[in-house]
Amino acid sequence: MSAVIKERNQEATLYIGDLDKQVDEELLWELFIQAGPVVSVYIPKDRVTNENQGYGFVEFRSEFDAIYAQLIMNMIKLYGKPMKIARSSQDKKTFDVGSNIFIGGLDPDVDEKMLYDAFSIFGQMISSPNIVRDPETSISKGYGFVSYDSFEASDAAIEAMNGQYLYNKVISVSYAYKKDGRGERHGTLEERYLAAKSANRKMLEMNMFGRSLPNIQPNIQPNIQPNIQPINQRIHNQPINQFPPLNPSFQQPMINPNNPSRNF
Incomplete structure (x- = not known):
């Protein structure tokens, strides 16, 4: 049931807190599978006592499933203790502003x-x-x-x-x-x-991050005509099959370096 933490989809993972000592991975699995498809369940345990440390993680198939499970399962009591459920990735997005x-x-x-x-x-x-x-x-x-x-x-x-x-x-x-x-x-x-x-x-x-993104231009090869054009479209009164090259510079005559007065 459990999975390595680094392999979990954090956006589709819920943090389950305030767990009673009697709660195990099998119980969490059986409970949360009622809310959506569960991929993995992990409850850290004390190495000496082998008791759970009061919290765990439930990974769902999708982020939507995790959000839905949080809405319907948060504060549900297990062994008399209400579970505190949060998105595993929320700690990166929210902080205490004093409200x-x-x-x-x-x-x-x-x-x-x-x-x-x-x-x-x-x-x-x-x-x-x-x-x-x-x-x-x-x-x-x-x-x-x-x-x-x-x-x-x-x-x-x-x-x-x-x-x-x-x-x-x-x-x-x-x-x-x-x-x-x-x-x-x-x-x-x-x-x-x-x-x-x-x-x-x-x-x-x-905004700064957005502006720092590379300005990716489409890779257009010279003299390659578009595959799709509106019917009966004309450019400079020419039929579609007589388009001028996309980049006119490629039609300049090439100079013979051995004889500059002659072109190829």
Whole structure:
């Protein structure tokens, strides 16, 4: 079932996190094959205990299959633990710009999948939703966090969801406090400026890369006529079968180097 990492199609591979110790490759295979054709399953294991390390990879036949599996399988519970699923290649495309929101007033029955279903419609998340739980009982403490890849997404989520009902309880949605302990929330003008600057830099790099591509010209041989032309087309009042050469320079007479006054 497993495959060498370097041989996997990363665009069609899902990262599966927060796996219970009881989950093995066979179980993941049987679960994800319900979403699409599975090519390989790999779960790294501890060399000493032979237990899984809490994450694995599932490769599908196509990128479309992987996207579909992520949509329907993310936050599904295995042995009571919700799986956190992400595209294996997403870490190259997204980063934390500070668009992190706090969701308070959560009903104890709201889990990570419910939070994902409610907030994923506003934009791409850079990680799975996080509900803070009691470390001993795993019971929700009534609040959680969601991180997006842009402030447009987080602004839309706050505007649409703050004060709304989620599982029969009114929730509060706002920008989360930064972890530096200064009491400042995310979403500041400075963060937005840096995010916009980074986005502009990426766009500039893409444009520069595009301009640096070689200017490939078609390889047209002299005196070769096109194979397909519109019917009755005329160029300089000449029939199709009397086209002039594509490059007139090739019709210049050649000079005999031994006798410049004579042509070949």
